[in-house]
Amino acid sequence: MKITRRDFLKTTALTSLYFAGFGAAGYANSGTKKNLIVIMLRGGMDGLCAIPIKSDKNFEKLRSKIKLDKTLPLTSDFDLHPALKTFKSLWDQNQSAAIHATNIPYTGRSHFDGQNLMESGGKIPYQEKTGWLGRGMKIAGLTGNGLALALPMPLLIRGVPMNNNYFPVGHKLPYPSTLKMIQDAYKQYDEKLLSENMEIIQTRELSNTSSDNSWVLASNAANELSKPDGPKVAVFEVDGFDTHAAQGATNGAHADCLSDYDNIIRSLKSSMTKESFDNTLILTLTEFGRTIKQNSSNGTEHGYGSAVLMAGGLVKKAQVHTDWPGLKRKELFEGRDLNSTIDARSIYASAMSTVFDLDFKRIQKDVFWGENLQNLSDKLFKA
Amino acid sequence: MKNFFRKVAFGIGPKEEVPTDPLNWALNQVNEIPDLSWQGKIYSEKELRNHYKSWVYGDRKVLRKKYKNDKNLYKTYKNLLRHETGQKFWESLEISIRHNEGINSQHPVLAKLWMFWGNFFAISEKDFLANYSTGPYQREIIRPNLNQTFEKMVYDVTTSWAMIHHLDNSESAGPKSVTASDEWRRRKKRPATINENHARELLELHTVSPKAGYNQEDVVQLAYIMTGWQQRWSKTRLETGNIWFNSEYHQPGKKNVLGKTYKKGRKSLALVIKDLVNHPNCRDFVADRLCKYLITDEPSKEMKQPIIDAFKKSDGFLPEIHKAAIKVAFENNNKFKKFQTPENWFIQVAKIGDLQWPPLPEIMDSYELGTKPSRKQRSPERLLRNLGHHPYRAKQPNGWPDHSDEWISPELLIRRLVYAKLSHSFSKMENNNNEYYENIVQKNFDNPGKIMKYIDQKNRIVEKQTLLFNHPEFLKS
Numbered sequence: 001m002k003i004t005r006r007d008f009l010k011t012t013a014l015t016s017l018y019f020a021g022f023g024a025a026g027y028a029n030s031g032t033k034k035n036l037i038v039i040m041l042r043g044g045m046d047g048l049c050a051i052p053i054k055s056d057k058n059f060e061k062l063r064s065k066i067k068l069d070k071t072l073p074l075t076s077d078f079d080l081h082p083a084l085k086t087f088k089s090l091w092d093q094n095q096s097a098a099i100h101a102t103n104i105p106y107t108g109r110s111h112f113d114g115q116n117l118m119e120s121g122g123k124i125p126y127q128e129k130t131g132w133l134g135r136g137m138k139i140a141g142l143t144g145n146g147l148a149l150a151l152p153m154p155l156l157i158r159g160v161p162m163n164n165n166y167f168p169v170g171h172k173l174p175y176p177s178t179l180k181m182i183q184d185a186y187k188q189y190d191e192k193l194l195s196e197n198m199e200i201i202q203t204r205e206l207s208n209t210s211s212d213n214s215w216v217l218a219s220n221a222a223n224e225l226s227k228p229d230g231p232k233v234a235v236f237e238v239d240g241f242d243t244h245a246a247q248g249a250t251n252g253a254h255a256d257c258l259s260d261y262d263n264i265i266r267s268l269k270s271s272m273t274k275e276s277f278d279n280t281l282i283l284t285l286t287e288f289g290r291t292i293k294q295n296s297s298n299g300t301e302h303g304y305g306s307a308v309l310m311a312g313g314l315v316k317k318a319q320v321h322t323d324w325p326g327l328k329r330k331e332l333f334e335g336r337d338l339n340s341t342i343d344a345r346s347i348y349a350s351a352m353s354t355v356f357d358l359d360f361k362r363i364q365k366d367v368f369w370g371e372n373l374q375n376l377s378d379k380l381f382k383a
Numbered sequence: 384m385k386n387f388f389r390k391v392a393f394g395i396g397p398k399e400e401v402p403t404d405p406l407n408w409a410l411n412q413v414n415e416i417p418d419l420s421w422q423g424k425i426y427s428e429k430e431l432r433n434h435y436k437s438w439v440y441g442d443r444k445v446l447r448k449k450y451k452n453d454k455n456l457y458k459t460y461k462n463l464l465r466h467e468t469g470q471k472f473w474e475s476l477e478i479s480i481r482h483n484e485g486i487n488s489q490h491p492v493l494a495k496l497w498m499f500w501g502n503f504f505a506i507s508e509k510d511f512l513a514n515y516s517t518g519p520y521q522r523e524i525i526r527p528n529l530n531q532t533f534e535k536m537v538y539d540v541t542t543s544w545a546m547i548h549h550l551d552n553s554e555s556a557g558p559k560s561v562t563a564s565d566e567w568r569r570r571k572k573r574p575a576t577i578n579e580n581h582a583r584e585l586l587e588l589h590t591v592s593p594k595a596g597y598n599q600e601d602v603v604q605l606a607y608i609m610t611g612w613q614q615r616w617s618k619t620r621l622e623t624g625n626i627w628f629n630s631e632y633h634q635p636g637k638k639n640v641l642g643k644t645y646k647k648g649r650k651s652l653a654l655v656i657k658d659l660v661n662h663p664n665c666r667d668f669v670a671d672r673l674c675k676y677l678i679t680d681e682p683s684k685e686m687k688q689p690i691i692d693a694f695k696k697s698d699g700f701l702p703e704i705h706k707a708a709i710k711v712a713f714e715n716n717n718k719f720k721k722f723q724t725p726e727n728w729f730i731q732v733a734k735i736g737d738l739q740w741p742p743l744p745e746i747m748d749s750y751e752l753g754t755k756p757s758r759k760q761r762s763p764e765r766l767l768r769n770l771g772h773h774p775y776r777a778k779q780p781n782g783w784p785d786h787s788d789e790w791i792s793p794e795l796l797i798r799r800l801v802y803a804k805l806s807h808s809f810s811k812m813e814n815n816n817n818e819y820y821e822n823i824v825q826k827n828f829d830n831p832g833k834i835m836k837y838i839d840q841k842n843r844i845v846e847k848q849t850l851l852f853n854h855p856e857f858l859k860s
Contacts, residue, residue, distance in 0.1 A: 109599070127780065129788070145699075151798075152784075153792035165793055169798055171804075172801075179800070181837070183801075185855055197792060200793045230676065295554065299554075334599075369720045
């Protein structure tokens with residue numbers, strides 16, 4: 001089926017006009033602990049590699065060298081990369097969905113500026129010192145509820161004190177009495193940040209002698225997230241999406257990265273309690289998509305529009321949401337990239353509204369400086 | 384005042400005298416580039432790139448074809464090839480050479496600045512660069528340029544094999560170049576297109592920074608200027624050939640970058656670099672980065688100005704820029720204390736704690752190509768990875784961050800706690816006494832009484848070290 005932008009406007013109604021009338025998502029506290037997990041896909045995830053469009057001659061022509069030779073069926077308009085097996089099995093249970101042709105409003109094509117903005121949620125690189133998730137957690141009062149599965153603490157969850165990160169070192173800590181003395185020195189020197197982190201180190205239950213592979217990390221995170229008093233927010237990182245060369249098709253470099261993502265959601269699904277997974281939302285975040293056209297090294301360049309993958313029990317239904325901009329030359333951003341027709345920050349703001357039980361407008365105002373975002377909560381997520 | 388020795392270097396070792404004139408002690412270290420102090424064998428960049436060649440050729444052209452139907456045999460032979468080409472050894476040797484400059488040389492200030500520029504012009508983790516090439520790149524491209532101009536440094540970095548490979552410039556071909564009309568491009572459907580990666584980073588990270596306000600067209604035009612600078616490709620060397628200017632890949636015609644016009648040809652790269660390094664934003668950017676590295680997360684205009692002035696007055700002569708930065712660091716010594724990155728912290732631990740670190744040259748020299756390196760021979764690489772700060776394995780081309788907050792999290796602090804404790808296993812027997820600690824604390828802190836009281840809360844040496852190396856005054860300098 002050949003799709004046009006018009007068709008999508010009719011069938012998906014994901015437009016600002018449609019959403020203009022929607023108010024806040026429900027923010028009464030239901031009492032169930034809900035989790036928000038963000039998986040950062042660094043390097044620029046190729047939305048059209050993860051979720052290729054069907055029967056588009058422009059697309060097939062521009063991607064002749066890196067075309068997928070096998071895919072998993074998704075909808076009448078889109079296929080799925082074969083590395084995303086777990087995503088597909090969740091799809092079949094209405095527990096995964098995607099938004100296509102979306103990105104943060106950043107068109108500069110620099111990894112560093114782009115990754116800074118995807119985490120800060122701002123428009124000027126390096127201006128904000130906190131992340132959108134951290135600010136959202138702060139207004140939700142979620143102090144001590146963040147867990148990053150990474151060695152440096154990502155900017156994304158900065159902005160609320162007492163976040164935890166976990167990436168086991170494989171050695172035992174010094175004696176508690178020694179830690180206490182160091183903690184006292186931090187306090188004496190008024191080193192607040194050091195002191196807060198030391199507090200977490202002394203009290204947390206995560207093992208320092210476990211493994212740091214992403215499957216094990218995800219499984220550890222799943223256990224923590226399943227605890228009634230455990231963290232409510234987790235952040236993962238997957239590197240390597242910057243495939244300027246040898247992006248490949250079914251088994252290439254991009255496929256390996258997508259597979260890393262898929263393994264994380266598989267591990268989360270298998271290690272979380274059913275109740276927890278049912279109350280969890282897992283979103284991806286990337287700095288930009290990639291050019292439609294393959295380059296001479298069978299890779300792709302930095303682009304603009306990409307896709308956001310969503311999984312977990314809080315996903316409303318299996319669907320590719322999009323206001324498809326088309327892939328004809330004149331429909332592309334600057335004649336080369338998939339356009340972004342949905343500000344991805346609307347998705348993240350809506351997700352925080354749903355998971356943190358916060359008024360969307362408050363998030364819009366206090367996390368995203370009152371910028372023009374749409375409340376997509378009712379469309380994308382279960383209340 | 385004594386924290387100055389750690390601010391611009393790595394502290395004072397137990398057998399060293401405390402310099403009576405700290406400022407001149409530091410300033411005198413940046414004029415000349417002495418030979419490396421490492422007493423063991425040092426391999427050339429070309430020699431190590433040759434091992435890289437054997438690895439990529441052997442894997443891609445031989446093993447993948449030979450064992451295409453047997454995944455396990457493929458894996459086994461690939462591992463053999465790793466050891467035949469020293470893949471698991473070179474970076475540990477390079478880190479040993481690097482750390483030795485900070486710990487055992489007569490010019491630790493120069494070593495600290497070498498590390499700064501290595502990170503400024505970072506080669507991030509890509510392909511097997513860290514395994515074979517990033518260390519020698521920092522030794523042979525960055526270090527000899529520390530007493531040259533910034534302009535020469537940028538040019539040498541930009542045309543180095545490591546940076547060109549890192550930022551894909553060999554993949555870039557002018558759409559109107561000679562190669563664009565090559566028959567094979569039509570046949571293989573591989574039209575000549577530019578790869579903007581290197582051009583973008585040359586602007587953003589290596590010279591003017593985004594504050595200069597360049598746009599996408601400037602990036603494209605600079606990429607055109609850079610077309611042709613590539614690895615000399617051959618069937619056996621693959622991407623590891625030397626860098627040359629291949630005029631057949633060069634985009635013809637004039638180019639315009641930030642309002643200035645450049646003619647086609649090989650020389651245009653040097654000309655555009657000259658203009659970029661003389662751009663006011665470039666001076667500001669360099670001053671800002673130096674202040675962030677040495678002094679504070681948020682440098683003031685007053686801090687940056689003397690460095691900017693020195694840059695301008697000396698035409699970007701790096702020793703003058705360094706001296707200006709050292710003076711600013713000296714003036715602000717007590718007012719601002721910078722939280723040290725994990726690698727800098729560990730070098731200070733090793734120097735002040737008189738650890739058996741880096742591994743002895745004899746140990747590194749006993750490595751035999753084709754064998755698996757011993758635990759000890761691999762320890763430098765493993766240690767830095769575990770500290771979360773491996774200098775050749777930054778995640779992105781902007782290198783490791785200088786901002787303190789980026790280095791403060793439970794897990795990163797756990798690493799310091801654990802390695803402060805483990806440092807005991809690198810301690811020398813002769814230092815196993817209280818006098819040793821009194822000596823080093825006296826030499827490195829202005830308030831030795833207070834620090835001694837703090838570490839004397841514990842009796843065992845292992846715990847004294849854990850306490851000392853995690854004390855707020857040790858973490859910041």
